[in-house]
Amino acid sequence: MSTAPPTVPRPESTTLANVIEGLDTRPETPDFPDQDFCERLPKLELHAHLTGSIRRETLGEIWRKRKEQEPDFDLEDPLVAMPPGKVDFDLTSFFPLFSKYTYNLVNSEWSVEYATKQVLQDFESDGVVYLELRTIPRAFEETGLTKEGYVQTILKAIKSFNSEKMHTRLILAIDRQNTPPEAMNTVELAIKYRDEEGLVVGVDLCGNPAAGDVRIFRDAFKKAKANGLGITLHFAEIERQPIKDELDILLSFQPDRLGHAIHTSEKVLREIRSRKLCIELCLSCNVYAKMLPCRHDNGSFLDHHFKYWWRTDCPVALGTDDIGVFLSSLSNEHYLASQHFRVNKYELWHLPFYSIDAIFGDHIEKERLRSVLLAWGKENGLDVDDDSESVNEIIRNEQENGESFEEQEHTPNTAEEVRAAA
Numbered sequence: 069m070s071t072a073p074p075t076v077p078r079p080e081s082t083t084l085a086n087v088i089e090g091l092d093t094r095p096e097t098p099d100f101p102d103q104d105f106c107e108r109l110p111k112l113e114l115h116a117h118l119t120g121s122i123r124r125e126t127l128g129e130i131w132r133k134r135k136e137q138e139p140d141f142d143l144e145d146p147l148v149a150m151p152p153g154k155v156d157f158d159l160t161s162f163f164p165l166f167s168k169y170t171y172n173l174v175n176s177e178w179s180v181e182y183a184t185k186q187v188l189q190d191f192e193s194d195g196v197v198y199l200e201l202r203t204i205p206r207a208f209e210e211t212g213l214t215k216e217g218y219v220q221t222i223l224k225a226i227k228s229f230n231s232e233k234m235h236t237r238l239i240l241a242i243d244r245q246n247t248p249p250e251a252m253n254t255v256e257l258a259i260k261y262r263d264e265e266g267l268v269v270g271v272d273l274c275g276n277p278a279a280g281d282v283r284i285f286r287d288a289f290k291k292a293k294a295n296g297l298g299i300t301l302h303f304a305e306i307e308r309q310p311i312k313d314e315l316d317i318l319l320s321f322q323p324d325r326l327g328h329a330i331h332t333s334e335k336v337l338r339e340i341r342s343r344k345l346c347i348e349l350c351l352s353c354n355v356y357a358k359m360l361p362c363r364h365d366n367g368s369f370l371d372h373h374f375k376y377w378w379r380t381d382c383p384v385a386l387g388t389d390d391i392g393v394f395l396s397s398l399s400n401e402h403y404l405a406s407q408h409f410r411v412n413k414y415e416l417w418h419l420p421f422y423s424i425d426a427i428f429g430d431h432i433e434k435e436r437l438r439s440v441l442l443a444w445g446k447e448n449g450l451d452v453d454d455d456s457e458s459v460n461e462i463i464r465n466e467q468e469n470g471e472s473f474e475e476q477e478h479t480p481n482t483a484e485e486v487r488a489a490a
């Protein structure tokens with residue numbers, strides 16, 4: 069069982085390319101988590117889209133119920149639109165799944181509430197202790213559900229779920245294809261329901277990254293900031309953003325967190341690091357939707373920029389994005405990170421612990437999460453304490469205290485080292 073903080077030296081590189089270049093050769097030892105460890109680890113889910121998190125079976129149940137009530141209802145069976153096990157939806161096939169399919173099915177008070185409860189249940193069963201679910205408020209003319217009614221329905225489901233283990237908050241998202249008044253309306257709804265219930269905590273910008281001109285949302289985000297809402301933005305999801313200075317403009321909205329952050333420049337990386345912004349990373353989504361630049365592994369997990377961010381001072385929040393589409397739970401995302409990037413047990417525990425300050429929930433919630441994670445870490449034999457150093461700072465401190473890799477007892481692990489030792 070791991071008790072020591074990380075001792076293997078890691079590059080202090082400032083460039084994404086540098087880090088991706090060098091593949092890790094850390095040995096397989098009991099310090100590395102198995103799936104059970106990842107399931108039991110208390111996790112924070114900060115990047116999950118509500119309707120993208122609905123199980124295909126649940127969509128099937130809603131579809132069958134609709135069919136019973138309206139035999140002429142001609143929407144395709146969900147298991148045809150999204151065959152079991154299929155995860156390779158790229159960005160061109162991914163967004164129409166929602167506009168052409170999900171929104172024709174999950175469009176009434178009943179279906180929104182039913183689906184939300186299933187989503188909450190699944191996250192709780194996966195060991196999530198804090199969930200920030202995000203959704204674009206949507207009006208459905210065919211059922212008379214208004215945007216405000218949609219938000220109220222989700223809040224009702226969250227309140228009735230009322231889990232002791234998992235606390236849930238809501239982020240209202242602006243779609244990149246919204247108009248400025250629509251965006252402003254979303255921010256106003258967020259302010260109203262933050263004030264009334266305290267359950268809405270922030271705003272997001274999401275939707276097809278190839279569409280829209282983000283400059284039109286300046287006022288909406290200004291208002292969100294002025295009213296103390298948390299701001300998270302989908303950021304640099306594609307290489308060629310629709311307008312030239314999109315990333316600089318998005319950073320001028322003063323976000324607290326960024327989602328994905330894939331196709332950045334050196335200048336933008338430096339800016340994000342100097343602000344120590346929290347980066348929400350979704351490994352399976354980025355791989356299956358083919359969003360990564362291909363370096364070593366043809367755009368597969370080893371090419372993921374997790375490798376860069378988790379060694380910086382920026383908190384990294386692993387997220388599922390759309391578990392209904394990419395079929396990877398949050399515990400599986402932690403397992404994948406540990407498997408592909410040799411993240412040991414202590415370091416994996418440290419990811420949610422170090423992200424606590426980046427949640428949009430209040431101080432009481434942060435304190436609760438700190439005690440949950442500290443207690444769990446101790447119970448599981450990890451050498452944890454209540455500081456909030458980044459992994460980068462831990463390494464720096466170890467080096468300053470003379471605990472460098474060279475001074476540690478080093479077990480030979482490469483074939484060359486084994487030969488040299490013999």
Ligand SMILES: CNc1ncnc2c1ncn2[C@@H]1O[C@H](COP(=O)(O)O)[C@@H](O)[C@H]1O
Pocket residue numbers: 117118119120163166167202203204205241243274275276277302305353357389390
């Ligand atoms: C690569 N991942 C992503 N990038 C950008 N936007 C995404 C997304 N995944 C989901 N959405 C946005 O969230 C909506 C579904 O959830 P809600 O109906 O709002 O709950 C999608 O329509 C899309 O606009």
